[in-house]
Amino acid sequence: MNYAEFLETVGKRARMPAPEAANVVGATLTALAEGIGGGEARHLATQVPEELRGYLYKDVDFAERIDLVEFLNEVGVRAGTNGERTAEGARAVLTTLREVVSAEDSENLESELPSDFRRLFRPVDRSVGA
Template sequence: MNYAEFLAAVGERARMPAVQAENVVRATLTTLSEGISGGEARHLATRVPEELRGYLYKDVDFAERIDLVEFLNEVGVRAGTDDERTAEGARAVLTTLREAMSAEDLDKLESELPKDFRRLLRPADRSVGA
């Protein structure tokens, strides 16, 4: 998936314009990288379009423990979105990201995040593309 396709998928899923989708993608990936190890962030960067890799760049291996509420608050501040748009946008970004990953990659990412992130990474009762 290329950059334009990634942004279009996020925008469609979150029902938001391209500019807002781009802000949410940037904010979500940046915040996600802070909560995972440097090695996992660098590995994840290989799964996204080149234009997005810098948001996952991390030159330290330290992972800041952050729960889902803190994660969404930080994404909202960075993206300039309200709570509802932030949750929809972050879910859309992570769903799109999930499509670019193998099951093994997803399991490894989940192992580095608190369990409450499952609601964003593997939303229940949502069809692909929803």
């Protein structure tokens, strides 16, 4: 998946225009990199489109442990979104990231994060109750 496809996929999933999707992608990947080890972040960076690699790059191996609420707050501040909009955007980014990286790396990523993050790695089924 190239950069344009990544942004388009996130935008469609989160129901947001491309500029907003780009902001949410950058904010989510930056906050994610802070919450995982540097080795894992650098490894993920090798599997995403080149334009996104800088968001995942870390010089240190230290991971700042944050919970889901802190993570979403951080994404919202960086992306200029709030509430459900932030959660939908972060979910769209992480779901798309999960599709881009190998299954093994996706499992490693999820295992480095608190268990409440796992729901952000799955798409929302919008057809239920529609």
